[in-house]
Amino acid sequence: MGNYTVGLVGAGGIANSHLPAWLALGVDVVVFSIDGAAPALVRRHGGGRVVDSYAELLAASDAVDICTPTFTHRDLVVEAADAGKDIVCEKPLALSEADTAQMIEACERAGVRLYPAHVVRFFPEYVAMHRAVADGALGRLAVQRFLRAGAAPAAPWFSQKELSGGLVMDQMIHDLDFARWNAGEVTRVYATESPSLREDGAPEPVTAQVVLTHESGALSYVNGVWSRNAVAFQTRFEVTGDGGLLQHDSLANPPLAFNGTADEVSGFQPSTPFGESPYLTELREFYHAFLGGPTPRVDARDGLAAVAIAAAALRSIETAAPVTMDVQR
Amino acid sequence: MTQEPRSTEPNGDRPTRIGVMSFAHTHASGYVRLLAAMPGIELRAADPDHGERPSGESGGASLAAELGVDYVDTYDELLAWRPDAVVVCSENTKHRDDVLRAAAAGAHVLCEKPLATTSEDAEAMVRACEDAGVTLMVAFPVRFSPAFRALKERYDNGLLGNVYGISGTNNGKIPGERSWFTDPELAGGGALTDHVVHIADMLDALFGGTPATAVYAQANGFFGSDARVETGGLVSITYANGVSATIDCSWSRPPSYPVWGGLTLHAVTDSGLVDVNPFAQRVDGFSEAAANALWLGYGANADEAMLAEFLSAIREGRRPQPDGEVGCRTVRIVEAAYRSVSTGGVAEPSRDSARA
Numbered sequence: 001m002g003n004y005t006v007g008l009v010g011a012g013g014i015a016n017s018h019l020p021a022w023l024a025l026g027v028d029v030v031v032f033s034i035d036g037a038a039p040a041l042v043r044r045h046g047g048g049r050v051v052d053s054y055a056e057l058l059a060a061s062d063a064v065d066i067c068t069p070t071f072t073h074r075d076l077v078v079e080a081a082d083a084g085k086d087i088v089c090e091k092p093l094a095l096s097e098a099d100t101a102q103m104i105e106a107c108e109r110a111g112v113r114l115y116p117a118h119v120v121r122f123f124p125e126y127v128a129m130h131r132a133v134a135d136g137a138l139g140r141l142a143v144q145r146f147l148r149a150g151a152a153p154a155a156p157w158f159s160q161k162e163l164s165g166g167l168v169m170d171q172m173i174h175d176l177d178f179a180r181w182n183a184g185e186v187t188r189v190y191a192t193e194s195p196s197l198r199e200d201g202a203p204e205p206v207t208a209q210v211v212l213t214h215e216s217g218a219l220s221y222v223n224g225v226w227s228r229n230a231v232a233f234q235t236r237f238e239v240t241g242d243g244g245l246l247q248h249d250s251l252a253n254p255p256l257a258f259n260g261t262a263d264e265v266s267g268f269q270p271s272t273p274f275g276e277s278p279y280l281t282e283l284r285e286f287y288h289a290f291l292g293g294p295t296p297r298v299d300a301r302d303g304l305a306a307v308a309i310a311a312a313a314l315r316s317i318e319t320a321a322p323v324t325m326d327v328q329r
Numbered sequence: 330m331t332q333e334p335r336s337t338e339p340n341g342d343r344p345t346r347i348g349v350m351s352f353a354h355t356h357a358s359g360y361v362r363l364l365a366a367m368p369g370i371e372l373r374a375a376d377p378d379h380g381e382r383p384s385g386e387s388g389g390a391s392l393a394a395e396l397g398v399d400y401v402d403t404y405d406e407l408l409a410w411r412p413d414a415v416v417v418c419s420e421n422t423k424h425r426d427d428v429l430r431a432a433a434a435g436a437h438v439l440c441e442k443p444l445a446t447t448s449e450d451a452e453a454m455v456r457a458c459e460d461a462g463v464t465l466m467v468a469f470p471v472r473f474s475p476a477f478r479a480l481k482e483r484y485d486n487g488l489l490g491n492v493y494g495i496s497g498t499n500n501g502k503i504p505g506e507r508s509w510f511t512d513p514e515l516a517g518g519g520a521l522t523d524h525v526v527h528i529a530d531m532l533d534a535l536f537g538g539t540p541a542t543a544v545y546a547q548a549n550g551f552f553g554s555d556a557r558v559e560t561g562g563l564v565s566i567t568y569a570n571g572v573s574a575t576i577d578c579s580w581s582r583p584p585s586y587p588v589w590g591g592l593t594l595h596a597v598t599d600s601g602l603v604d605v606n607p608f609a610q611r612v613d614g615f616s617e618a619a620a621n622a623l624w625l626g627y628g629a630n631a632d633e634a635m636l637a638e639f640l641s642a643i644r645e646g647r648r649p650q651p652d653g654e655v656g657c658r659t660v661r662i663v664e665a666a667y668r669s670v671s672t673g674g675v676a677e678p679s680r681d682s683a684r685a
Binding site: 119135142143145147149188190192193194195204205206207208209211213215218219221223224227228229231234238240241242243244245271320321 | 496498500545546547549552553554562565573575577579581582597599600602610673674
């Protein structure tokens with residue numbers, strides 16, 4: 001019996017956060033990517049073994065970690081489930097509720113676990129806030145706001161809605177999921193989005209605004225931005241209830257700041273300030289569940305609910321009208 | 330055809346007479362203090378409905394004495410004094426009657442926000458002032474803040490390029506000093522009525538009066554369990570130029586919050602992301618005696634800039650901004666928000682029935 005082996009599929013942006021986390025957990029990692037980027041990925045992080053096909057990866061793995069573009073998730077997850085592997089899948093689980101349901105069904109049929117990588121649930125500032133909310137520190141939740149803003153992702157598939165779902169499905173799903181985690185099931189969704197292309201076809205900044213009504217009567221506002229400028233990545237939240245409020249701005253209160261230091265030093269900006277990588281926290285929780293430990297804080301049903309909310313927002317943008325959601329139990 | 334308001338007759342050194350109609354709105358005291366400190370102003374106030382407000386709420390002759398302003402018992406006496414202009418600070422649903430009365434007496438009007446609680450009232454007020462040849466300005470001070478002015482100047486000069494989306498917050502405590510704010514008969518509504526119009530006015534200023542075409546709103550009443558009006562709300566507005574703006578208008582600041590609340594704008598533009606926070610300038614601290622944070626704001630006084638614009642406009646006989654038309658457009662947005670809350674759908678703001 002060899003060491004526990006994780007098959008990492010894809011070698012793009014998010015694989016660069018997942019591979020070092022798996023290596024830190026002491027598991028063996030095999031990597032497969034169709035774009036030829038796997039060798040550079042394992043060199044960069046000093047671990048992992050490149051394999052030449054998905055079949056080879058499945059044969060070598062106890063569990064798989066799907067870090068590929070969204071439109072490939074469904075088929076890769078179904079194949080891994082059929083092969084009897086436990087699965088971590090990047091968010092969103094899929095581009096539609098139907099595809100997501102099909103993936104969940106395949107995993108249930110095969111008796112394997114499926115966990116969506118909604119990593120914001122593992123970021124320490126969000127964890128601190130959610131714990132206080134869950135402990136009742138804010139009383140009854142009333143209105144919450146979330147902002148997530150950054151430069152538009154460079155890989156071209158992100159900007160194609162049929163491949164990524166666009167800003168709402170790919171990026172804002174983090175906060176849509178979190179809003180539901182805090183305030184419960186969502187019954188109504190209204191959304192607007194700025195056009196992504198100029199009339200001449202040139203790309204523009206994209207921003208979307210989503211208003212959620214929860215079954216409890218609480219309201220959530222989620223704002224996402226894919227900027228064309230070199231903006232610093234920034235998140236904000238404000239959560240309010242009849243007993244108080246909590247706020248956070250990722251650019252406020254830096255634990256280390258330089259002013260007037262030599263250039264090579266001042267360029268240093270810790271992206272995850274001095275704590276454990278939330279990706280490591282996340283993958284450890286999933287890994288322990290694979291080994292028979294406690295159920296993680298986010299499961300495939302949450303992933304499905306998040307896709308459903310994002311899909312409702314996209315329908316709302318298309319129809320310029322609110323969308324009513326059935327609460328699934 | 331819009332008639333230019335008449336100017337106050339430049340009558341040698343005669344001071345400008347300003348009448349304050351009602352102390353119902355808490356802003357009245359601030360306006361009185363600022364006006365009293367300005368040169369060439371003669372001030373007089375009347376607060377005839379003070380007796381109808383709960384005992385313990387400041388107002389009437391005693392508040393006038395505290396503020397050091399001349400006081401008369403009735404609006405008739407106040408208007409018989411022939412003020413050049415009045416500042417209307419009555420309860421929201423009384424604005425229409427009070428403004429019509431002042432206009433009939435030939436006084437220019439600065440009316441506390443919101444201009445009215447229905448577009449019908451707001452439009453009637455605009456027409457009455459036009460017919461009487463007097464100015465109607467709405468008390469939206471935040472557009473006079475240096476932070477917003479600097480934003481607008483950059484936008485007007487093309488430095489920001491296009492605006493793609495705006496998020497606004499205007500959050501405060503449930504107004505506790507005056508009970509009428511949570512009385513639907515007198516206030517016309519709660520947080521939607523009180524806190525959407527400031528940001529709607531700023532966007533009206535930024536976009537040069539571009540009207541809203543669609544409004545979606547949701548509201549709840551979880552803050553202040555005994556309030557009879559909505560205390561939490563989100564309003565999404567789509568403007569004719571394609572820009573969407575979502576406003577959090579909730580009275581979400583707890584009763585012991587160190588300040589009244591705040592107002593912010595966040596805009597997505599061709600030149601990146603822009604934050605506007607007119608109340609950001611402050612010294613932070615803590616008071617052991619108050620067992621609370623100390624926030625000492627030291628930013629520019631936007632009320633003062635707004636009052637100065639009103640005074641110079643009536644003295645020069647020009648039309649100040651924000652005028653009654655701005656007031657109407659902002660009222661139509663709030664009216665549509667309530668329609669959206671009650672139908673659950675998207676509502677289109679009304680158009681001026683008399684001008685359509």
